[in-house]
Amino acid sequence: GAGVSQSPSNKVTEKGKDVELRCDPISGHTALYWYRQSLGQGLEFLIYFQGNSAPDKSGLPSDRFSAERTGGSVSTLTIQRTQQEDSAVYLCATTSSTRPYEQYFGPGTRLTVT
Amino acid sequence: GNSVTQMEGPVTLSEEAFLTINCTYTATGYPSLFWYVQYPGEGLQLLLKATKADDKGSNKGFEATYRKETTSFHLEKGSVQVSDSAVYFCALLNAGGTSYGKLTFGQGTILTVHP
Numbered sequence: 001g002a003g004v005s006q007s008p009s010n011k012v013t014e015k016g017k018d019v020e021l022r023c024d025p026i027s028g029h030t031a032l033y034w035y036r037q038s039l040g041q042g043l044e045f046l047i048y049f050q051g052n053s054a055p056d057k058s059g060l061p062s063d064r065f066s067a068e069r070t071g072g073s074v075s076t077l078t079i080q081r082t083q084q085e086d087s088a089v090y091l092c093a094t095t096s097s098t099r100p101y102e103q104y105f106g107p108g109t110r111l112t113v114t
Numbered sequence: 115g116n117s118v119t120q121m122e123g124p125v126t127l128s129e130e131a132f133l134t135i136n137c138t139y140t141a142t143g144y145p146s147l148f149w150y151v152q153y154p155g156e157g158l159q160l161l162l163k164a165t166k167a168d169d170k171g172s173n174k175g176f177e178a179t180y181r182k183e184t185t186s187f188h189l190e191k192g193s194v195q196v197s198d199s200a201v202y203f204c205a206l207l208n209a210g211g212t213s214y215g216k217l218t219f220g221q222g223t224i225l226t227v228h229p
Contacts, residue, residue, distance in 0.1 A: 004157075033216060043203065043219035050214065059216070091158065093217075101146050101165065101207055101215060105158040
């Protein structure tokens with residue numbers, strides 16, 4: 001596609017439920033990053049994919065968070081047993097192999113845990 | 115570790131005023147530096163970048179110069195417009211010679227420009 005897309009754009013869920021957030025990268029972009037933007041913590045790195053592998057998961061805040069990427073394309077971030085502190089905007093960014101230092105961001109998914 | 119510190123906002127200016135948003139960083143090695151902008155209701159967009167000392171990034175009338183001696187990357191624009199109202203984020207990427215780099219962001223500066 002022309003840009004990074006994310007779905008859903010908004011998600012409201014009850015505490016304790018599981019949620020899945022999806023990222024569709026720019027076609028041909030090999031690297032994919034997840035970030036979280038919250039009022040208290042600003043913008044934080046969560047996880048990085050190169051192809052389908054995740055060499056850096058250091059930003060995942062707890063074992064309730066996991067992510068996968070299939071076919072070197074779509075990525076899904078899953079949050080199990082959501083907590084109120086998980087409320088944030090989850091951002092996905094991708095880069096091409098020719099410009100690996102320029103990250104292009106999707107519009108984000110706003111997650112609200114009630 | 116890596117860190118980025120931006121001047122605290124919000125910043126409120128009149129149209130055609132001069133803009134400076136200060137950004138300083140702490141990092142080992144030779145990071146790349148970026149400014150991202152987030153317009154109301156939209157996602158983060160790359161505004162400009164600089165990959166080595168003394169490089170000047172520029173775009174849409176905005177400029178920033180990578181100053182290694184002062185570890186700074188201040189954003190400037192000579193004449194702001196109402197349409198520049200947005201949140202501006204300074205960021206660094208410390209790839210360490212690899213092709214991978216997670217971004218470390220400053221806290222963001224809200225800019226509001228009045229007619």
